[in-house]
Amino acid sequence: MDMSTPLGRGPRMKLVMVGNGMAGVRTLEELLKLAPDLYDITVFGAEPHPHYNRILLSPVLAGEQTVADIVLNPLDWYKENGIALHLGKKVVKIDRTARVVETGDGTRAGYDRLLLATGSEPFILPVSGAGLEGVIGFRDIADVDAMIRASSAYKHAIVIGGGLLGLEAANGLMKRGMDVSVVHLGPWLMERQLDEPAARLLQQSLEARGMRFLLQKQTGELVAGPGGRVAAIRFKDGSEAPADLVVMAVGIRPNTTLAESAGLHCNRGIVVSDTLQTVTDPRIYSIGECAAHRGIAYGLVAPLFEQARVAANHLAQYGIGRYEGSVTSTRLKVTGIDLFSAGDFLGGEGTETLLYSDPIGGVYKKLVIKDDKLVGGVMVGDTVDGAWYFALLRDGKDVSGLRDHLMFGQDHCGNLGHQGHHRAAGMTDDMEVCGCNGVCKGDIVKAIREKGLFTLEDVRKHTKASSSCGSCTGLVEQILAFTAGGDYSAAPKKKSVCGCTDYTHEDVRAAIRNNKLLTIPQVMTFMEWRTPDGCASCRPALNYYLLSTWPGEAEDDPQSRFINERAHANIQKDGSYSVIPRMWGGITTPAELRRIAEVAEKYAIPTVKVTGGQRIDLLGVKKADLPKVWADLDMPSGHAYGKALRTVKTCVGSEWCRFGTQDSTQMGIDLEKVFFKMWAPHKVKLAVSGCPRNCAEVAIKDVGIIGVDSGWEIYVGGNGGIKTEVAQFLVKVKTPDEVLEYVGAFLQLYREEARYLDRTVHYLERVGLDYVKQRVLDDADNRRALYERLLFALSVEKDPWVERAKEGKLAHEFETVIA
Amino acid sequence: MNHWIDILAVADIPRPGARVVRHADIDIAVFRNAEDNIFALEDRCPHKGGPLSQGIVHGKKVTCPLHGWNVELDSGCAAAPDEGCAREFPVRIEDGRVWLDLTAIGRATA
Numbered sequence A: 001m002d003m004s005t006p007l008g009r010g011p012r013m014k015l016v017m018v019g020n021g022m023a024g025v026r027t028l029e030e031l032l033k034l035a036p037d038l039y040d041i042t043v044f045g046a047e048p049h050p051h052y053n054r055i056l057l058s059p060v061l062a063g064e065q066t067v068a069d070i071v072l073n074p075l076d077w078y079k080e081n082g083i084a085l086h087l088g089k090k091v092v093k094i095d096r097t098a099r100v101v102e103t104g105d106g107t108r109a110g111y112d113r114l115l116l117a118t119g120s121e122p123f124i125l126p127v128s129g130a131g132l133e134g135v136i137g138f139r140d141i142a143d144v145d146a147m148i149r150a151s152s153a154y155k156h157a158i159v160i161g162g163g164l165l166g167l168e169a170a171n172g173l174m175k176r177g178m179d180v181s182v183v184h185l186g187p188w189l190m191e192r193q194l195d196e197p198a199a200r201l202l203q204q205s206l207e208a209r210g211m212r213f214l215l216q217k218q219t220g221e222l223v224a225g226p227g228g229r230v231a232a233i234r235f236k237d238g239s240e241a242p243a244d245l246v247v248m249a250v251g252i253r254p255n256t257t258l259a260e261s262a263g264l265h266c267n268r269g270i271v272v273s274d275t276l277q278t279v280t281d282p283r284i285y286s287i288g289e290c291a292a293h294r295g296i297a298y299g300l301v302a303p304l305f306e307q308a309r310v311a312a313n314h315l316a317q318y319g320i321g322r323y324e325g326s327v328t329s330t331r332l333k334v335t336g337i338d339l340f341s342a343g344d345f346l347g348g349e350g351t352e353t354l355l356y357s358d359p360i361g362g363v364y365k366k367l368v369i370k371d372d373k374l375v376g377g378v379m380v381g382d383t384v385d386g387a388w389y390f391a392l393l394r395d396g397k398d399v400s401g402l403r404d405h406l407m408f409g410q411d412h413c414g415n416l417g418h419q420g421h422h423r424a425a426g427m428t429d430d431m432e433v434c435g436c437n438g439v440c441k442g443d444i445v446k447a448i449r450e451k452g453l454f455t456l457e458d459v460r461k462h463t464k465a466s467s468s469c470g471s472c473t474g475l476v477e478q479i480l481a482f483t484a485g486g487d488y489s490a491a492p493k494k495k496s497v498c499g500c501t502d503y504t505h506e507d508v509r510a511a512i513r514n515n516k517l518l519t520i521p522q523v524m525t526f527m528e529w530r531t532p533d534g535c536a537s538c539r540p541a542l543n544y545y546l547l548s549t550w551p552g553e554a555e556d557d558p559q560s561r562f563i564n565e566r567a568h569a570n571i572q573k574d575g576s577y578s579v580i581p582r583m584w585g586g587i588t589t590p591a592e593l594r595r596i597a598e599v600a601e602k603y604a605i606p607t608v609k610v611t612g613g614q615r616i617d618l619l620g621v622k623k624a625d626l627p628k629v630w631a632d633l634d635m636p637s638g639h640a641y642g643k644a645l646r647t648v649k650t651c652v653g654s655e656w657c658r659f660g661t662q663d664s665t666q667m668g669i670d671l672e673k674v675f676f677k678m679w680a681p682h683k684v685k686l687a688v689s690g691c692p693r694n695c696a697e698v699a700i701k702d703v704g705i706i707g708v709d710s711g712w713e714i715y716v717g718g719n720g721g722i723k724t725e726v727a728q729f730l731v732k733v734k735t736p737d738e739v740l741e742y743v744g745a746f747l748q749l750y751r752e753e754a755r756y757l758d759r760t761v762h763y764l765e766r767v768g769l770d771y772v773k774q775r776v777l778d779d780a781d782n783r784r785a786l787y788e789r790l791l792f793a794l795s796v797e798k799d800p801w802v803e804r805a806k807e808g809k810l811a812h813e814f815e816t817v818i819a
Numbered sequence B: 001m002n003h004w005i006d007i008l009a010v011a012d013i014p015r016p017g018a019r020v021v022r023h024a025d026i027d028i029a030v031f032r033n034a035e036d037n038i039f040a041l042e043d044r045c046p047h048k049g050g051p052l053s054q055g056i057v058h059g060k061k062v063t064c065p066l067h068g069w070n071v072e073l074d075s076g077c078a079a080a081p082d083e084g085c086a087r088e089f090p091v092r093i094e095d096g097r098v099w100l101d102l103t104a105i106g107r108a109t110a
């Protein structure tokens, strides 16, 4: 580490940033969040504008937005953050020995850390006439201004390059009234993002709007008119077309001139390490389109933002993040045309392809699968599920279970709440997007525009949309993509536990196990948590990981539990609580019912309700009354408030039912008694039916059991909640003891390996059923070991209601101080 | 004319956590964070009146149990981007006991 400018002592360090673009300013924003006072910051920008959203130049060109709309950080922002800003000044020299940069006009600034974020430049074809007036690239506000001016004075526009950028330029110029032809060398458009059928479909819809295409044409020269301005384009095959404006969109070139002149190693970009430091000089960082990371210079914003986060972390001297590369996806921003592409969409050796093609309807979808994982896809005409496919692809999810429905999108794979009747683009502003928080499309669009939001996380924070049950996430992502431009859904592949750390759930679990960490402060110290005592997201997770890894040794921390689990009752909207006592397998007695009735009257409990889980809910209990209510009920805790074993739903079974093949009620009671008091990553619900008529609805339970004549079928990973999912068949066994062992082993596997707040459905989706079979079915020793570990963990748990009602544990929780 | 009242011992508040103090029909959440700072806010979340005392305390914030707003303990105000504030009461610590200035509530009980 550099010791010459120690943290927190002496004058502040100096950070100089060259390039006032999207990647650079994003880094500053992240840095200011982490360490607002560490640096005196100076920024040089060659353009005369404050930080703006380059992506939205396309809608500006098309006349759908204005330059003022796309400014992200006005000059005030720089002022408020004490940033010295030099606009319209290009840095031409870096003196690495003296640690000083210098601009063309002689302005100098010294640095302790230097951040090069110089972006890239349009590649200009080296043909004769390329320097003529009227020949430009499409990169910045100046280019857009030039195009808009040309559109009002001239008629014929040629765009060279049929990629994303070229098509967006052509669309904009066409909207501005010009005759536009797109010249493209390849056999079809966007060959790096689309396969041929998709490209043909796209071409058709663009032609229908009046765009013309000159495919497989190689530019020979640009010909000047009488006034010296470009007037025509001549191709290698001798043909010609009129051109008063030529936009070159044939590619970009990392802007490395400055870096090279300073002796920094460049190879298709400024070469940087996983910490975004240049390999030549660790004081110098580089991010964005100018940087080459593991041989790749990214040309889309999402990966650059990931880089920004990591670079900021290191600049802030936290030193934890690493950038390990990104998977990217593409959307075309031509209003009215839906196009999405990601990953390896061509397929090839070892891949399979799912195809849907409706040329009349203008829809083409192709998904490429390899080893049961989605590795690429392209969609034209219907891209509602783009974000969902991209998430499957990025996370490397096993899609074998989804195969049948995959093509038809997320709504066909069991997601209730939003049936996808609406596509974000077609929604009006007053249509509700988030049913949980009552957020309409207009609210979201407004927040994105006014507050300059980029990520799903930001939108969640500012609008609350998609922050509760999450079923509208895809819709919100679409709105984000439309409003902010581009596709920002590319969250880092590894998801950290929360903002307090960059470590993942798996990292934390491994650290707890391998280093025998027993308390939350130990974990936070060991893993260098950014916050002194975590937040409301990580503390409950850590508490669970500790208890489930070291049962009997790690001590529960009630202050790190959500109120429901601390009070052992569900908090209601008015601050009162509900009490749901356990009724083993849904069986009760007249005596129990009498006690419930008496308690309800004695404590004036306003509502008594039969729940959807075969038991009775007492709603509206005052917190101070809880211990007394529990004592009088004299029934076990139903854990209706906990990430714990909830209900074991049963049907009447062979004891009464004329079709029953097994005693499902007794099986349910046995299961519930054995797994009673089991904490888990999320709630766990079981059900047992006595025959395949399945009156206990086992198909939507975490574990469902169906009695058949020859034994018991066990199903796992069902869910009846937000992500409705049918349980998958695990195994068939003969005896009730086997049921207990197999189910126990599965639940323990889930307890040990799932991320906090993942239900079994999410866990299974991540690891795949085959993995579970391998651990629970194929390996009998492992199965027994898992089951025994669960039984041990359960043996140290007590009924929390008994502890509080009879032993006075944590009495202060229920007392109010009267002053 | 201040109205300071001796409420309870610092040690009676879980760390980090809160206790509810009722004065003249108003519930006040008295918080203690991991660094033993004490704060007092009216026990009503600026969002929809949720009982802040029941939330998880971290740093100088509490997360409301109803919909997860984060409220700054030293100002009573919701952390950005949320907006709104819970009423805040002056606190004094003497010999390990928490005193609150309840002048704002008006009615004297001592």
Ligand code: SRM
Pocket: A570, A571, A572, A577, A578, A580, A609, A610, A611, A612, A613, A614, A615, A616, A617, A640, A646, A647, A683, A685, A700, A701, A718, A719, A720, A721, A722, A723, A759
């Ligand atoms: C009481 C009950 C509704 C009723 O009146 O019937 C209920 C009430 C609540 N449910 Fe439920 N759920 C109830 C059965 C269900 C069922 C049906 C079932 O269990 O057979 C489901 C779908 C099945 C499933 O879980 O797969 C269900 C899916 C949810 C979900 C979505 C879970 C998911 O993973 O998608 C939540 C939200 C959560 O847990 O994060 C939820 C959350 C809640 C909460 C705890 C909301 C909250 O956080 O405060 C409600 C508490 C009210 C209270 O204090 O009583 N409740 N909830 C049911 C209690 C059953 C019981 O005896 O324990």
Ligand SMILES: Cc1cc2nc3c(=O)[nH]c(=O)nc-3n(C[C@H](O)[C@H](O)[C@H](O)COP(=O)(O)OP(=O)(O)OC[C@H]3O[C@@H](n4cnc5c(N)ncnc54)[C@H](O)[C@@H]3O)c2cc1C
Pocket: A018, A019, A020, A021, A022, A023, A024, A044, A045, A046, A047, A054, A055, A056, A057, A058, A089, A090, A091, A092, A117, A118, A119, A120, A138, A139, A140, A165, A168, A255, A258, A287, A288, A289, A290, A298, A299, A300, A301, A302, A304, A331, A333, A485, A486, A487
């Ligand atoms: C029209 C258009 C549409 C796009 N659409 C999308 C999209 O839909 N989705 C997507 O993800 N991406 C899109 N992109 C790409 C995206 O804009 C870039 O990837 C991103 O802006 C790169 O950020 P950066 O900070 O690396 O470079 P830039 O944003 O280009 O910033 C670099 C800045 O550095 C300045 N500079 C260079 N050298 C110097 C110097 N020596 N001294 C001072 N200043 C200097 C430049 O003038 C420039 O302002 C689009 C780009 C364009 C042009």
Ligand code: SF4
Pocket: none
């Ligand atoms: S009980 Fe369940 S479904 Fe009903 S409002 Fe509450 S969380 Fe929603």
Ligand code: FES
Pocket: B045, B046, B047, B048, B049, B050, B064, B065, B066, B067, B068, B069
């Ligand atoms: S009442 Fe506190 S967050 Fe809603």
